[in-house]
Amino acid sequence: MIRAVKGMRDILPPSSAVWNHVEETARKVFRSYNYGEIRTPIVEETVLFARGVGQDTDIVGKEMYTFEDRDGTTLTLRPEATASVIRAYLEHRMDQVPGLRKLYYMGPMFRRERPQKGRYRQFFQIGAEAVGSDSPAVDAEVIEMVIEILSRTGIAGFTLLINSVGCPVCRPQFVARLRERLKGVVNRMCADCQRRAETNPLRVLDCKVPEDQPIIDALPSILDELCEECRSHFDSVKSYLAGRSIAFEVRPRLVRGLDYYMRTTFEIVHGALGSQNSVLGGGRYDGLAEALGSKIPAPGIGFSIGEDRLVMIAEEAGADVRSGVDLFIAPLGETAFQYCALLARELRQQGAVVEVAANGKLKRSMELANKLGARFALIVGDDEMAGGRYGLKDMNSGVQEPVTREELLRRFAAHS
């Protein structure tokens, strides 16, 4: 048998209803903050991600689906969306619009990693970017918005973590200082840290090995090394969040993996996720446009929600999504069947969820109505056709009463 490729999966009912619920909630929230949807191509030139995400990241280094087009161009399935959004921002000169450009997106991303819980090779992200300002007020609004999405989706128990990773002025200084301090102690740390000390010293700060913690605690913190501008920016973000009564934890060790982040970075974690406990990550990327070779600046901040993970949490929290059928119609006889088809269309136009059984044994129809979880069943046979009153049966109570066509239409009108 042909199966779905490794790390990619089918999303079926009833789970797909939860996906729809999450997406609809997000769209409503985005709309209320005046964000518009952007749809970028799933395929981009490889160089966009190489420059935008960063040559040294794992994503670019070993996780991209890259192939050569027939004309020799090297293309890549997008591993994330921010680089594409900024590319589109620059390509369409969105810096010319008044105020901020506020965009949201949702769709599949591709990363060739080893699949596990909450991690797939094709996964879905819901994200937003506010481009055109470096003001900390924008950071606060963006963070508020994403929290609004989570809570309106119906989940609780998440934690907002924030940090500042500095800018091209202060970060290199900090990294140099960190390297210096690591020299003396790294040989007492875990094997991973010894490697990270060489490849990416910032990652050492993120180590979870308990034995390493005392050593890490003694290492300098990025927050102590921020330049004046970054310090004041971060202070403003924190006070704006506090002003909005948004709870957060400052995590000086929070280092995001993408090269383009600067100043504000944030992440929301949730306990139900296991090892992949991050539901969403985001941050500011004021230098990204320049990294893409643009002379037009595009300072911005954005985030990306792991939709697969959010859905997982929502399902574990028992997200109740409306499903099932409102009315199951059981016709008896060919004439009744034809009539019922018309009646069903009318009810559906009013928004009711209606099933019409094939013309057959009533017993079979009733069994099916029960299995489908129908709230009501309608029996339409010769007697009913002649009398103008049909048998409406409440499938929970078992009570059946005769109703006219008009009563029926009125009764199922509220569903629209």
Added chain:
RNA sequence: GCGGCUUUAGCUCAGCCGGUAGAGCGCUGGAUUGUGGUUCCAGAUGUCACGGGUUCGAAUCCCGUAAGCCGCCCCA
């Protein structure tokens, strides 16, 4: 890319030290005429993941491959 566990009916799984397969749920049909949910009866379905090996004989032991899950790395 590395490690551990798993892979038997549509689903969840049992099958102890090797003798060619079972349960529950689901599905199909029935218990007299146009009424479901409970009950009763009957029934169908498996190249026991794939390939190779050991053996008189393998779902059961060994090797390999693949897939799934879980962890590491990293990330959403």
